[in-house]
Amino acid sequence: MKIRFFFLLPLLISLVPTAPSLAAGDRFALVIGNAKYPDADAPLKEPINDARAVADELKRDGFSVELGENLTGDAMRRAFDKLYGKIKPGSVALVFFSGFGIQSARQSYLLPVDAQIWTESDVRRDGFSLETVLGELNTRGAGVKIALVDASRRNPFERRFRSFSAGLTPVIAPNGTLVMYSAALASVVSDAGGDRSLFVQELLKEIRVPDLMAEETLNRTKMGVTRASRGEQVPWISSSLAEDFSFIPGAGGSRPATPPPAPAPTPRPQIEAALPPPPPPVKPVDPVPAPSTDGGPSAAALADDPTIKSLTAKIAANPDDVNALYRRGQVYASKGAYSLAIKDFDDTLRINSKDVEALNNRCWTRTVVGDLQAALKDCNEALRLRPNFVDALDSRGLVNLKSGAVKNAIADFDAALKINPRLTSSLYGRGLAKQRNGSAQEGALDIANAKAMDPNIVQEFASYGVR
Incomplete structure (x- = not known):
């Protein structure tokens, strides 16, 4: 299958009448940090701190937040069911997940800590399809659906398939959805070993900037991660939002004092010029000529x-x-x-x-x-x-x-x-x-x-x- 990379810049939304602003009680979030996977060499260092920091920020932004740490399959299922049960027509529903994810059959799966992954069919049995989660939120009537997924890590399961299955895959999501992965499609990044992931550091920085729509917040996050990693990590964004939505209710209303607003985003050509230039075209060179006993392709x-x-x-x-x-x-x-x-x-x-x-x-x-x-x-x-x-x-x-x-x-x-x-x-x-x-x-x-x-x-x- 040909892997394609899509990098979306903010959408230009025509001026149309918008729905009344949602009350704080209409914002629901499920935040999951999974770090202790028995199949990994050691617990991941970032997901728990990241999940707690994101949960605290979303609470300040008026979300009703459920925080789950090191959830088993049964616990994740209960957590999603609880979120589904809260949704009312027009609600905002947000899912943040940090842990291991894996792609299978062109879908991205979020893995609980007790997942028993030995074959690709086990991924679909024990994992939670992001597409299924977003589809259920849509069926329940959520007007705005947001998924923030920090799961593009080199996981301990992929080696068992005797094939290449790293990273996450594009999401086919219903209308009114905003999805962000911490890295490009089909790519992985290493756990940095610090208290917070680069993705969450940049995300929290941009969420706290007033007067930004959600799409702009995530695009600024993407640019921040790309610059900080010198182009090694480029988050992926997909949006089908049909209405304006801001993480900060009221956009500059009664929130406590925030840091000075960051400079307004520059036009597209200047943004691209500010990014590190792509490496020059490289003609692949066969590192070691294939010996005759191999018989495989060069x-x-x-x-x-x-x-x-x-x-x-x-x-x-x-x-x-x-x-x-x-x-x-x-x-x-x-x-x-x-x-x-x-x-x-x-x-x-x-x-x-x-x-x-x-x-x-x-x-x-x-x-x-x-x-x-x-x-x-x-x-x-x-x-x-x-x-x-x-x-x-x-x-x-x-x-x-x-x-x-x-x-x-x-x-x-x-x-x-x-x-x-x-x-x-x-x-x-x-x-x-x-x-x-x-x-x-x-x-x-x-x-x-x-x-x-x-x-x-x-x-x-x-x-x-x-x-």
Whole structure:
């Protein structure tokens, strides 16, 4: 699917009679900060502080606010249902979410802290579709629907799909909706490690400026984030508002004193001139010529792929952009360009030798191309850094299976299945290992169960050179 990036500037709204201003009681907000995901290496540092700061600001702006922290799936469902129940015709409904999000089937999903994500179908089962949330708010009669989503983080789930699925996807939202992501479509940013995210810092700064309509507030936020990050992080905005709306009721009314108003936004040509200039066109260069044993496509053959092209430009501008290197490695691996993927994982690990996800991905990729000794070393290091890392157990099981160490393979697949009994690759791999170890009947049962769960598993293993 071709990924397109849309960056919307403020809409020019014709002068038409506006609806009467909404009373404070007609503004409802649900603010969620999810930080403690068991699948992540450590709790995220920003979402809780960000959610509390946004909730406090919205209360000052006349919103009735519900604040949720580290919500499970059941708790998120109850929180959304409570918000839906408050909506009256013409209400303003705002959702702020900070945590992990992921795209699936062209929709963006917000993830609770207890999400069990192993396959892409699990995303749709455990996640909350932003489109569904906005649609329900519209059905309940909300006149203005606003979603502020700070979930464009490199998440711990995407590696499990053996494919590229980073970032969020465009929202097909009903009329009267304003949506903002903290980063561009299909892109991710790292948790900065501070008390607040750059996105929320700029958002709060602009919300406090009086006499701004909401679209202008968010566009100023976008410009602030873009400048502060030197073009590395560019938020995405989509608007279908049909009426004026301001975060500050009365626009300059009875609020406590605020900082001096920021300068009025400049016309579009000057705004664009103020942004950092885009990097010069870069002719992608094949970092490592694909060896004949690889058999996959070369860098030149993939140079026009829109995702690879974008990532290559980022790497050219900053060779130490670890997120871009890791993501391009994933894309290369998903397209069978294994030598190119290994090179990108090499560079990722040069920058951060303790990146267990990159170690696991390089282990798996090296296994596919038959570099089993190096692959085993990678998986062992990943498991040393994160014991019981299920993905590395699964990958090491494949290493042992290909190398003929079937007893070790069975032990690794057993350990992975204790953590996730639905991990089809471990179940199928264990079946093959059991058959090769002389337990034909037990192996056949594992294989049959795996094929029932995923009919494509046989073809997947064949692509790894395992039949």
